[in-house]
Amino acid sequence: MTLWRTLRLAIRFSLREMRGGLSGFAIFIACIALGVAAIGGVNSVARSIEDGVAGEGQVLLGADLRFELNQREAEPAEHRFLAGLGMLAESASMRSMARLEDGSDQTLVEVKAVDAAYPLYGALTTQPALPSDELLGRRGAAWGAVAPDLLFERLGLAPGARIRLGNTVLELRARLVEEPDAVSEGFGFAPRLLVSLDALRDAGLVQPGSMVEFAYKIRLPQGAGEAELAAIRERAASAFPQAGWSIRSRTNAAPALSSNIERFSQFLTLVGLTALVVGGVGVANAVRAYLDGKRAVIATFKSLGASGGFVFAVYLVQIVMIAAVGIAAGLAIGALMPFAAGAALSSVIPVPATGGVYPEALGLAALFGLMVTLVFALLPLGRARDVPATALFREAGFESRGLPRLVYVATSLGLAGALALLAIAVADERRIAVIFVGATIVSFIVLRIVGWLVQQAARRSPRVSSTALRLAIGNIHRPGALTPSVVLSLGLGLTLLVTLALIDGNLRRQIAGSLPERAPNFFFVDIQGSEVDAFSALIAREAPAGELMRVPMLRGRVTALNGVDVQKISVPPEGAWVLRGDRGITYADRLPENATLAAGRWWPEDYRGEPLVSFSAEEAGELGLALGDTVTVNVLGRDITARIANLRQVEWESMGINFVMVFSPNAFAGAPHAWLATLTDRGAGPGEESRVLNAVTRAFPAVTTVRVKDALDVVNRLVGQLGTAIRAAASVALVASVLVLAGALAAGNRARIHDAVVLKTLGATRRTLMAAFSLEYLLIGLATALFALLAGGVAAWFVVAHVMRLSSSFMPEVAVATILGALAFTVGIGLVGTWRVLGHKAAPVLRNL
């Protein structure tokens, strides 16, 4: 028979065979649909957000090109250059304190000061809607300002109320509903306060060394293409090499958001893949059960002259068609997700998800679905190929055991390898994908071994007198027992659950538990040099028991390492943050108290030689820097090159004042700068903290005070949201695991009806049978939960200690909760099915014995 004719005939036979319906394949289809929907949906949503970012680039950036300068305004020559490019809008952003007119309360705000040209693209939405000059202009003694509901709530105000910012008075004239370019401003720690640039100047907050960022946004003449954007960047770089500005264009409006979306979608893709792989176990179970029921048909085909290969083809076609149903269902859900996400995410992500169908994302999901199906279906299919026609003559020996022919095993393994490679190939962070693939493979192997060990232990256990226990142990190790598939599906799901629970618990503990004890109560930013002594005196008065630490604070960007432009250096992702954007830097004549020297020597107190720098040891290692190397930083538009004199161990998690780079004092001689201070007062309660905060804001309106507890609350909320998102995502994998478990137990129950009926006719009571089945589920659940605790503990430790670099601890309460949950779940779900088994009428079963 030619291949084509064989295939056509196989398809014809498959279609006839499938007339019986897909009832046995509900779990199979659900598993595949779930995984495909997760992967296809997540990637489609990510694409739609990326499309939104790309399509709305001008609005999100508020410009075609945006030049950012830190702590300084553009020089006249730079300003002329910028103004010559097109329509120019200027703005400044900084954190500061907004306080009530009577000084009785205050809160941290993210101030954004704009000029009359704002916004160049998009529209500022306020309530009530007012023209720009009415919103922000001066009326009498007060400047106009706009703020979101959050600020009104925090200070207990209504529109029309007045507040103070620095040395000026603001009138809150409207509520801020939508700020079109909010996303390009980065992460907002506190509520926005939108004012005019003149108001900010009047407030007196912009002092030399203040932590303020100036943005120059350009609207280019209509029709300016990408080439023009690139040419302007080059001109800017060559005309002002020392400017130290960071330039973003409309094509890269929200780089942090884009990379976060990418990272999260990759994480979710891996979760979806976990769901698919876990579902693969369900696929294997369903295919095996289906083919076991088809053995007589297969044997009949063979007795009528069908070859083994033809039989394989008939059932392969069926499995692929059934998988196609699941894939199609998954794709339909996945394709709808961008539309649903657009509405759901609008409050979380300030970017319009455009909706739309993304064939590439859906195609990838379908490919994953098909490959997982084949990987898991090939072995049972290979076994079916070898069903002997003699099975028709001998009713015994219908169960298939052992491995199928080598070619099927090899193909299945080859496809599994291809699946792993594909998962790694489509990942942006290959290292994480490799770890994921490795962990999945190891989990599978180890869970197989655990299942085997449980069965061996049951087989070798001494004879017990309890009938129920004896039946339970027998059920665990008999041929065709549920043990391997239950251990595998429950084990994968539980391990994931334990891992996430421990990571989440550790993160919460780090933030809410151990940190605040060591962390300071306050950070004070932008203390002017002339105010430092008065400030210290005030703190000594208001918090006599407190410990004040103060350091000079500048902002600078690393521009070169050993004379090589950082744009041309590739560094590992874990160290890249040091070179990204501006870093806080300081100088000191002595080693900071909370650091220890790891290598090299500290400079003498009156050092006058070439500028030196002390680098954080860990980050230096990641960037490949050693003693004697040079680092160039751009500070206030000036490049300063310093040689690494020593490396320090920095305890980042102490949340005290830590810097990657501490320079020798002579490096910034004469550079204007402000001071950063921390106040640590262990005994201070909320009352004392409020008093200090209020006193500082009254006396030093330009100093920005960040209460660490408030900051931690913000971070906690974020971690909480992230945790919820991760748990929601992981629940997809857990649902797959539950589906597989339910499928395995349902398949087991079919065999159990037979056992229960026979045992009942021999005099076993319902109670004995119920106890036996409960004990069986309990024992399997216990063994699996123990494994999950161990594996999840190791995985969580790896993520917390090595990926997040935090101290990791095992949490027994999580362990106990997981064990109890797993046992309750396995026994519960098992007994639901068993109850039906026990109620089964004996006669129909006995007639078929």
Add this chain to the structure above:
Amino acid sequence: MTEAVIALKDVSLTLGDGPSRVHVLKEVTLEVAQGEATGIVGPSGSGKSTLLMVIAGLERVDSGTVRIAGEALEGKSEDQVAAFRGRTIGIVFQSFHLIPNMTALENVAVPLELAGRPDAFAAAERELAAVGLQDRLTHYPGELSGGEQQRVAIARALAPEPKILIADEPTGNLDQATGRQIADLLFSKARERGMTLVLVTHDAALAERCPRQVAMRSGRIEAAAPQLRAVPA
């Protein structure tokens, strides 16, 4: 004497491993001529069905030779034997073994489709008419009585026009009257088409309808009628 269409010589077969190892056939020698109808009888476990499986090429022997329709089965691959069986041997089972999701017509067409016959459905329809089921073409096995199902199975076995028809307890699952009708059908069709018929049965009445009977016990051919040339080992 024409050449025997079934020729088994010194055939031995052992099944199972270890303690469950059973010597199922012990140096069995049997020849059946073209067109002959032979009944194999014997108690359960005597090796009757296994002997049928050997004849159908479903079981490979440990020693001895098996020639069916002039071809030696040793040395053929599993798939070659399957194709050979499809052309040469029709099998009727006690439990019918129709494919539940296929209609009567499709069931009968299966061996013809597997053999690549373009007229598979027309031929299948003729066969069903020949067993009196021309009105049941589109019925599924579940919609047919036991007797009707066995008729479909006989039509399916006859459809490729095999030289040999083997039947394993063909009336075992049927009531007496239906069983008799099925036996009539089987014998008449085999006779009409000059097919060699080998059937295994516990039913003495059915066995007696065969001109030749072979009795088996403990894996050996124990006794044969005088006209038979079966040789007890």
